[in-house]
Amino acid sequence: MSAIWYECKVKYRKTDETGGQKVTTEPYLVDAVSYTEAESRINEEMGAYVSEEFKITNIKVANYAEIHPFENADRWFKSKVTLMAYDEESGKERKTNMYLLVQANDVKEAYDNTITVMKNTMGDYTIPAISESPIMDVFPYFSGEEGELEQLERFNALKASKPELVAVGDMGETVEDLIEVENE
Incomplete structure (x- = not known):
């Protein structure tokens, strides 16, 4: 269900x-x-x-088909996904819309997260719209069964994680210094 x-x-x-x-x-x-x-x-x-x-x-x-929390994200975005199927009887292409609630920090990241969620989809799809949702928090159902405990904890850990802020220059280093350190 x-x-x-x-x-x-x-x-x-x-x-x-x-x-x-x-x-x-x-x-x-x-x-x-x-x-x-x-x-x-x-x-x-x-x-x-x-x-x-x-x-x-x-x-x-x-009207959300699925909810997807992502690590280090603090806002929710509504992604409109259009699934495309070919109707062999009529010979026409049929489009069906569904909405996903995806956690991200900005619209580009929401788009990337939507692509990640849809990567195992067998059919063709497009993403015609992504907008920031006013949803403040999401509370999934938990029945108390052991198998669901792990799933609920993972969901809550993902949605509660905060974005990591990287401050360049706080310690006097330059962007070039940081790039050199990463390459070593």
């Missing part, structure tokens, strides 16, 4: 960079079998993150 993802919008008071508080509404993605379970799961997940009161303002079925 494939996962059904629900987009849940949660309204709560958030502290910004300056220390001030403002009310914000942010979307989160939850893997569930019904709206009722999605509401229950988002209440449980947000209860761990938000210390104050919060309100669920909307729950809807999200």
Whole structure:
């Protein structure tokens, strides 16, 4: 059975960079079998993150076929993938769209990650659009079975990893010095 993802919008008071508080509404993605379970799961997940009161303002079925976290990425991108198939009866080419939620740091990396995800696809496909998604976090379902524990831990480790920032010149070295060190 494939996962059904629900987009849940949660309204709560958030502290910004300056220390001030403002009310914000942010979307989160939850893997569930019904709206009722999605509401229950988002209440449980947000209860761990938000210390104050919060309100669920909307729950809807999200149209993502697959969710793919990647290491050292901090944003989610929606990739539109068009699968192309040849219909032998009518002699026409048929196109089917599906949407992937891919974790990346920018649009180019999201494109590369989408190509990586699609590399074992047997048919032809194109990627007509990639856009940054407003999704703040993704909460996959976990039944408690041992085999799924490892899979859930891997998913959470991938999505929680932060991008590595490389600062050139902090220690006085130049780009040429760094290139020489890498070549040695």
